[in-house]
Amino acid sequence: MATTDPLVLFMPSGKRGRFAKGTVVLDAARELGVYVESVCGGRATCGRCQVIVQEGNFAKHGITSANDHLSARGAKEERYERVRGLADGRRLSCSSTIEGDLVIDVPQDTVINAQVVRKAALDRVIERNPAVQLCYVELDEPDMHKPLGDLDRLKKMLEQDWHYHDLQVAPHLLHEVQKILRKGEWGVTAAIHRDGPTARPTIIALWPGLHNEAYGIACDIGSTTIAMHLVSLLSGRIVASSGASNPQIRFGEDLMSRVSYVMMNPNGREAMTTAVREAANELIGKVCAEGDVARDDILDMVFVGNPIMHHLFLGIDPTELGQAPFALAVSGAVDVPASTLDLSANAGARVYLLPCIAGHVGADSAAAALCEGPHRQDEMMMVVDVGTNAEIVLGNRDRVVAASSPTGPAFEGAEISSGQRAAPGAIERVRIDKDTLEPRFKIIGVDTWSDEDGFAEASAQLGVTGICGSAIIEVIAEMYLSGVISEDGVIDGALADKTPRILQNGRTWSYLLHDGTPRITVTQNDVRAIQLGKAALYAGIKLLMEKLGIDHVDRISLAGAFGTFIDPTYAMVLGLIPDCDLDKVKAVGNAAGHGALMALLNRDHRREIEDTVTHIEKIETALEPNFQRIFINAMALPNKVDPFPFLAQQVTLPPRQIEQDAGDGTDSAAQRRRSREDRAARRSRT
């Protein structure tokens, strides 16, 4: 390689190198580690290796790139253009050579056919390096004098053309090979699965001729909802997405009741495994129909879920997870043929499950951690998924810790007097006027607020039916901010003189949110239920922070459905989450699902999370000696002792009562905290 050889820069990776004139662009990319897909092995028939030349003077790189620094289209590429078409500016990198300096763009969404583009779960590009590769080869016909078997000649050609050594073959292909080879007139496409540097590559599927499509499934098995994406393994594009209720709900609403069901019903485990696998298969059918994809083209799948979902899906009895020491049957990543899990896809399809972090922090949390990547950066990042159990992962590239906190069902609307699941008609947003103590709210399905014109008509059909999880957070936070409840969560009965919104309810008081049918109030018990739930979550977080020796968190990712709908500010006012710059608190949607997608599309992510999980330290919150003290302090809004300076800059918090720290015995801690918050508040006003 001479210094006068052309310099080639690939975007978006930025990798560059010098290559002699005449070097095939695809080879140059490969040599630099730039991932460019190819199925037909350079025959210019699959079109997957398309690139674009960026013309112009790129002073920063010292490259003047021009279209004619790439060889002119040859016969092969012309033929492809005639038969399949090439969009403007697109060139086949397998059939073009480097003739001068070049800046080459590798499109991340190579359009081969007119598929609808769907947004990724999160709008991030996943660099592709899938575990399954399609490889087209052409074999010599059998020769009586060279009696190597058909399958053996196939393996030899795959070794020669694609450099796969020591290939295994999925057993079901043994009796199909001869037919397929002859049908393809000795040209066939092999799907080769190779996951990990020590794994032997395996031919898992075979088609006659050039087969140019390969799909994968990324699926998050939630306790309540199963979410699935159908993805092209070649282009990385999400082709279809769908979801369904987890049918195990009929055996038990929550996880522990499903464990009980197993313990009390001899066929319970089997029934629940069958139910979830059937649901997965139905979803596969749905996404295939929606994406117009054949099931037979699905070659790889990634599933995530919490440990009990994970075990039931694998057919493992989850009983041990229901009691200390909460022993996982398997914590490491799992790699099995899809057929062993009764999943209907290509007969050779594979399934990968991410590792579980601990008995209550599962593959879904690992996937969320993979997605958000606390371990990939320097800031202290917290990823939290709030459900009946909250899973918390906290750390940075130096150290990561994890815990599970039993928050209970309050955040989903259960145990709340007017609580309900999010559905049209449910109150989802609430504001309470600090002076009048009058509420205004918004319901799901209607755009106008309750105090705006047209609300009555707009809401007439749906009605105002109850309060959903995100609204619970808001209404209680607003009740605190407006003084309806104290920092200890007590509804102030004295306010009954000021406003008809405060109603007596036995020996306690309630706040009337909506006087309709039904009548929607927030009771003292409701407030307590939320306090208990949020205190459990905060205590788990605080214990992790103490383990890491930190007093604040730099970044918070709220994962899961709940995270998507709660207002981070209100969550912080409640003290559900610790103090943090609110600009760095984000809902990240189904991070677990996105993590599954990352693992599906890139083997390196699998190795990454497998390694990371071995370093994540699991804290068993209930056993920590500080837990009780921290929990009690966390009952108060936002917290009895911990300061919230970042929050105070954004929101005017009510003055703190000078109370005793539950464990401290002095009021100096409270005073110090109040001073800190007052200073912060003053700073924000100047």
Place this chain on the structure above:
Amino acid sequence: MATTDPLVLFMPSGKRGRFAKGTVVLDAARELGVYVESVCGGRATCGRCQVIVQEGNFAKHGITSANDHLSARGAKEERYERVRGLADGRRLSCSSTIEGDLVIDVPQDTVINAQVVRKAALDRVIERNPAVQLCYVELDEPDMHKPLGDLDRLKKMLEQDWHYHDLQVAPHLLHEVQKILRKGEWGVTAAIHRDGPTARPTIIALWPGLHNEAYGIACDIGSTTIAMHLVSLLSGRIVASSGASNPQIRFGEDLMSRVSYVMMNPNGREAMTTAVREAANELIGKVCAEGDVARDDILDMVFVGNPIMHHLFLGIDPTELGQAPFALAVSGAVDVPASTLDLSANAGARVYLLPCIAGHVGADSAAAALCEGPHRQDEMMMVVDVGTNAEIVLGNRDRVVAASSPTGPAFEGAEISSGQRAAPGAIERVRIDKDTLEPRFKIIGVDTWSDEDGFAEASAQLGVTGICGSAIIEVIAEMYLSGVISEDGVIDGALADKTPRILQNGRTWSYLLHDGTPRITVTQNDVRAIQLGKAALYAGIKLLMEKLGIDHVDRISLAGAFGTFIDPTYAMVLGLIPDCDLDKVKAVGNAAGHGALMALLNRDHRREIEDTVTHIEKIETALEPNFQRIFINAMALPNKVDPFPFLAQQVTLPPRQIEQDAGDGTDSAAQRRRSREDRAARRSRT
């Protein structure tokens, strides 16, 4: 390692080395590569590591070995002796240390329990190195603070104690692990399958506590008969053997008719696959019952068969094998889970099939070659299995060639007027008096010859029913030696005047072997049928010899049932086999079955035959230009042109006619041959 360290010699391998005092004997063996079995990993509970100290002065090795050069029995070994018993002189090598020079014998048939000793198929010891190893480990109990899953802790302990890295787990074990671990109170025995240096080790089975038995199956699927051995993988001992008819016979007597059946019946392939697998399963049941072994203890199996049997067993359509270019679907070795072949053994059991050499020379021939080992030595060795097709392997360590010759069913009694399969009542031996031309014979089931007293009574019940394959050889050879037929196989009608044994039969003559009910004669057609069959075989052999540039063979192994019963001398008189020192012509019984056994008990043999097969050159006899000439010359007894000097030393052959070589046009070849034989005959008389 000092030169004053004790010197230890292991027998029978002869490996030796110096080890510091205090070195555990088992460790020393392993370091030298001496295979000593151990399941319990040094806990002195399995008893598999037993050795014997050979006392005395071994001047050749410079070792004076004594019992007290081994540490005295410790508590562990005492306990084993109390509980399980140790035969005199036996010591547990895992619990004894080296304290002085030693000669240590590693018994090849370690008796753990009182099993009946059966002879191996061939009385040879197979050095053991099985693909499945039993490994006992003890795990820590689960710990909430160290949330590694049960299966993951198992893998870790197997890595720590047994040095297995990167272990995979058979999927069916995922949901059984927890139960088994707890049942074993955290002590379990794992069966680990690892076949080949690039294969990842896989846990295929798991038992609670110490599980001290592992069995394997070696099976030869013949066209007519399926032969199976049940073997202990730990001791190498054959525990039971059995055989059964191949049920595919009902779909077609011979191989080609079975191929036709597939082509003409849409479910034919499936029916034949099902039939052979059911037969294999039944045989497994039989050998298990006979050996008092549980099916669940069978972990590894090796199957061999000719290519059509091989393919049908694997569920592969054999149609391509019925026509040029006779393309094998797979020629390399096959390694699949037993469950994929519907075989009932341990759920994690594996199956290995040896490679096939060519379209008509299958895994059975490869197994026979493995057994006899032409590639392992310097002499020119021929291994031949005579059936409807004869498979021939010829060569030495430098070069090996193989061919298949279609001999037809004559050697099994078909197409012979009085021919029948070997069964009680069939003539199996014949002698014809050179002067009187009177025959005497022996039938299967009766010890006396037909000319001895008591024969009539002894044979009254069975009757004399026909001539079996081995007797065909003898009677025709005797007819030649006595002059009844010419070297060209023509029955001499002129002899009808001399003896009532020569009968007219239309336009030809027959020889009357037995005038009973039925009347047993050898017709001219019978002779022709045998000539054609033996000429085909000889021609195949001769072509291989020409390829190797040799004019004689040093050693001949006659494999298969036919080989067991024919008299090599008569086979050579017939010219069925080439000239060779008769002391070096041996029947080797079911060499294919023994080769399967070798591959079952020692992974190195699998690698050996996989490598050897890649070097075996396949000759397609029917396409060779010389075939016709060689074939025609081979019609004569023993051969028209080839000399048989070795044979002439043992047997007085009739004088050769001075005929023309079919392709030579001169009589010099015949003359030269006759001179050579005459000289050889004179030498043998002096």
